[in-house]
Amino acid sequence: MGQVISIQFDAELDALLTTYTENHGMSKAAYIQQVVSERLVEWESELVLRQALKDWQADGFRTKSWQETLQELHLDD
DSSP states (O other): OOOOOOOOOOHHHHHHHHHHHHHTTOOHHHHHHHHHHHHHHHHHHHHHHHHHHHHHHHTTTOOOOHHHHHHHTTOOO
């Protein structure tokens, strides 16, 4: 079972959330879980991309040819 988290919205935001979830046939909890999950996946991807950029920068921004890439991936048969 997951962690229960309580959040409080002001009246305007709650009204928007209610309208959105009613129009999309979902509960507020389901929508909030979906949005938080999507944002965290985006954040995780951003971390990976930032590390890849740091690695590339540390390598002097070296690029590889298509043939080098195939060899590195063992697809050059």
